[in-house]
Amino acid sequence: NAGVMQNPRHLVRRRGQEARLRCSPMKGHSHVYWYRQLPEEGLKFMVYLQKENIIDESGMPKERFSAEFPKEGPSILRIQQVVRGDSAAYFCASSPSGARGYTFGSGTRLTVV
């Protein structure tokens, strides 16, 4: 029973490029959450999705950032025209429902050069 799978583990992008981060939730989990963690800081909520729906995107910047969780396939966090300030670790978590079984992936470390 694989855990939450995130890829890539490390991603380097030049300023202005696009970054795509993927998250495959655990089997049977239909809720996906994305968080951003800056060095030496805590986890900041970005967006909460259920299959094909965005439930809460209150933590996501209005510009350049978008997220989706299609009926088939992984959840994608997309950052367009990346800037240096986007460099961070991005974590995905999934759950079957709410807080029970809430499990994190190992994260994607984005570096913008």
Place this chain on the structure above:
Amino acid sequence: GQQLNQSPQSMFIQEGEDVSMNCTSSSIFNTWLWYKQDPGEGPVLLIALYKAGELTSNGRLTAQFGITRKDSFLNISASIPSDVGIYFCAGTPYNNNDMRFGAGTRLTVKP
């Protein structure tokens, strides 16, 4: 969104000592969870609490869900070097399923 206040920010302790950290909220939470994060990894769940007043242990770790539903604490007894890491509290507010995190407690254990 609802904020969680976690304290202390960091702790430097001697191996064998007990540790206590806590988390408070200005609003009611349905669930409290405690996670540990090792460098370069995602947070791993230590203890989950689902009822006010609940006291749960996991080995040397003990956590409680406060009666007011606005706080929780985590105790680690007889600390060992591998306890080093960042500990996060998290919870789901009363009116939604979103998980909110505290800023973390960075624990250093000196042998």
